[in-house]
Amino acid sequence: MARRIAILPDAVADQIAAGEVVERPASVVKELVENAIDAGARHVRVELEQGGKTLVLVGDDGSGMGREDAILALDRHATSKVKSVADLVGVGTFGFRGEALPAIASVSRFTLTTSEGDGTATELGVTGGRLDRVADGVRQRGTTAAVRALFFNTPARRKFLRSVSSETRAAHEVVTTLALAHPEVGFELHLDGVCRIVVPPGQALDERLAAVWGTELAGSLVPVSYAVGAFRVTGFAQRPGDAKPTGRRTQLFVNGRPFKDPFLIRAGEAGYRSAIHPGDRPSLLLNVEVAPADVDVNVHPAKLEVRFRDRIGVERVVEEAVRDALGVLAAAVHVGDWRPVGVGPRMPEGSDPTQVVNGADLFAPVDLPDSSETASVEPAPGFTVPLLQVFDTYILYEAPEGVVIVDQHSAHERVLYELVMAQLTGADTPAQRLLLPLTLELTDEELDAVEAHGEELRRVGFEAEPFGGRSVAVHAVPSPHSRFDAEACFRETVADLARGRFGGWANRLERFAATYACRAAVKAGQRLDQREMRELLLRLFATDLPPHDVHGRSTIVQLPREELERRFGRR
Numbered sequence: 082m083a084r085r086i087a088i089l090p091d092a093v094a095d096q097i098a099a100g101e102v103v104e105r106p107a108s109v110v111k112e113l114v115e116n117a118i119d120a121g122a123r124h125v126r127v128e129l130e131q132g133g134k135t136l137v138l139v140g141d142d143g144s145g146m147g148r149e150d151a152i153l154a155l156d157r158h159a160t161s162k163v164k165s166v167a168d169l170v171g172v173g174t175f176g177f178r179g180e181a182l183p184a185i186a187s188v189s190r191f192t193l194t195t196s197e198g199d200g201t202a203t204e205l206g207v208t209g210g211r212l213d214r215v216a217d218g219v220r221q222r223g224t225t226a227a228v229r230a231l232f233f234n235t236p237a238r239r240k241f242l243r244s245v246s247s248e249t250r251a252a253h254e255v256v257t258t259l260a261l262a263h264p265e266v267g268f269e270l271h272l273d274g275v276c277r278i279v280v281p282p283g284q285a286l287d288e289r290l291a292a293v294w295g296t297e298l299a300g301s302l303v304p305v306s307y308a309v310g311a312f313r314v315t316g317f318a319q320r321p322g323d324a325k326p327t328g329r330r331t332q333l334f335v336n337g338r339p340f341k342d343p344f345l346i347r348a349g350e351a352g353y354r355s356a357i358h359p360g361d362r363p364s365l366l367l368n369v370e371v372a373p374a375d376v377d378v379n380v381h382p383a384k385l386e387v388r389f390r391d392r393i394g395v396e397r398v399v400e401e402a403v404r405d406a407l408g409v410l411a412a413a414v415h416v417g418d419w420r421p422v423g424v425g426p427r428m429p430e431g432s433d434p435t436q437v438v439n440g441a442d443l444f445a446p447v448d449l450p451d452s453s454e455t456a457s458v459e460p461a462p463g464f465t466v467p468l469l470q471v472f473d474t475y476i477l478y479e480a481p482e483g484v485v486i487v488d489q490h491s492a493h494e495r496v497l498y499e500l501v502m503a504q505l506t507g508a509d510t511p512a513q514r515l516l517l518p519l520t521l522e523l524t525d526e527e528l529d530a531v532e533a534h535g536e537e538l539r540r541v542g543f544e545a546e547p548f549g550g551r552s553v554a555v556h557a558v559p560s561p562h563s564r565f566d567a568e569a570c571f572r573e574t575v576a577d578l579a580r581g582r583f584g585g586w587a588n589r590l591e592r593f594a595a596t597y598a599c600r601a602a603v604k605a606g607q608r609l610d611q612r613e614m615r616e617l618l619l620r621l622f623a624t625d626l627p628p629h630d631v632h633g634r635s636t637i638v639q640l641p642r643e644e645l646e647r648r649f650g651r652r
């Protein structure tokens with residue numbers, strides 16, 4: 082029979098971060114379960130007694146080992162998984178150092194029963210590192226490793242073990258993590274004879290999440306899927322409104338391998354920006370995919386930490402990925418608290434924001450009374466609180482929970498973004514035909530952009546066609562609000578598209594919508610009257626209240642009443 086296990090040359094062994102593999106029962110669980118998964122197991126069964134202090138048992142239905150290989154596996158640096166230094170870069174399996182089994186066997190009473198499914202089985206017994214039993218056994222294909230009396234021969238380390246409940250928790254977490262990393266594998270966890278986890282093989286990740294994190298938490302998650310350049314981030318992020326200060330769960334993977342990195346979790350949280358209270362901790366499960374050469378997974382003895390070549394890039398893409406996932410949903414955080422008094426959770430009856438096509442009613446049409454006095458005695462439906470525009474850029478008002486400051490450009494951009502997305506995917510926008518077409522001179526890149534985005538431009542209301550040389554003729558334009566400058570908007574949108582602005586947006590339509598919304602929106606520095614401000618806020622609060630605009634900047638800044646009271650020494 083071919084020998085599959087080879088002893089690593091010392092040079093290779095030395096390049097591998099050595100260290101303490103076996104720290105506590107949970108690390109034994111981790112090493113043994115990883116071996117089972119590496120062996121192609123479909124089912125993995127884990128049993129613990131006394132938090133693993135008296136027994137850790139891991140059984141699998143993987144490849145199993147022949148007798149020779151099984152004995153060899155207990156040698157330091159015996160591994161079937163790496164044969165040269167080159168293999169260490171981007172190694173696809175968990176194990177490669179060939180030191181887990183010997184390390185475990187050296188500090189316990191260890192037995193291994195294994196069979197390749199050929200009707201024979203081998204039983205090995207090791208006590209404190211000494212192989213003292215080789216026998217024929219009985220077993221179906223697969224391997225069972227049993228670790229008894231961990232650290233029986235190293236009393237100092239035994240003393241460092243925590244309470245049974247603490248060791249149990251740690252081992253439970255290890256199984257949960259590996260179960261999330263491998264939804265294709267079935268797991269069972271038994272604690273002192275009580276079955277605590279049982280998940281079938283062949284689950285989808287969301288099913289597996291619901292099974293191990295619970296259906297309630299899993300139900301509060303939205304999918305993350307985002308790619309920029311060489312990076313891709315997938316997974317799940319909790320809806321901002323469901324995030325709480327306690328009880329969150331997090332899980333990171335790099336190329337499917339679990340690791341820990343509090344700073345990357347922070348980067349994910351940063352994706353929420355102002356969407357959550359400062360104390361809230363959203364649950365996150367994120368898998369970062371990078372080229373194997375761009376991540377070093379061998380910096381930690383138990384392979385719990387990794388090192389990225391482009392750390393800053395990874396943090397940025399994680400933040401963007403989370404923000405992107407949240408951007409399109411009802412990020413209805415404290416909406417109730419921060420709407421102006423009287424604004425309900427939805428638009429007043431009969432005003433569907435997606436129906437406002439040529440949204441001339443977004444701002445008061447020119448022939449409506451537009452002095453602020455008239456407007457304030459004739460409030461827009463739904464709310465009456467006075468609005469104050471400051472620096473011709475921000476809208477201030479009082480809400481039940483404090484003072485709210487809205488960035489007018491950012492708010493309008495958000496409103497238009499949703500509108501445009503609806504237009505791009507639904508019915509055409511009635512455009513306003515021009516008596517005299519606009520003729521515009523463009524650069525080659527801009528002409529390419531007009532051609533490439535002709536359909537999107539048409540859907541939002543711009544009809545443009547080549548007009549000889551580098552000119553285009555624009556025959557029809559949209560009219561999203563009364564202060565809209567069609568020519569400037571067209572020029573700027575096309576220039577942005579040509580320059581690849583918003584290039585980070587994965588989706589072509591979203592990219593276009595973000596570009597156009599930015600250019601079509603009312604700008605900072607434009608004076609608005611009461612009625613216009615009110616219309617804008619009504620529209621804003623009718624969207625899935627955005628915590629941020631298409632650039633990821635804050636749309637709304639909240640100054641809590643408590644904060645004011647604290648600053649003025651009232652509490």
Ligand SMILES: Nc1ncnc2c1ncn2[C@@H]1O[C@H](COP(=O)(O)OP(=O)(O)OP(=O)(O)O)[C@@H](O)[C@H]1O
Nearest residue numbers: 116117120154160161176177178179180181182224
């Ligand atoms: N459950 C198992 N089923 C089949 N083969 C196994 C099993 N566990 C261990 N082996 C074999 O024994 C070898 C040694 O395992 P060990 O865990 O000590 O090292 P490793 O997994 O190669 O590397 P690492 O030290 O990084 O875990 C493995 O390379 C594998 O060939």
Ligand SMILES: [Mg+2]
Nearest residue numbers: 112116176181
């Ligand atoms: Mg291993």
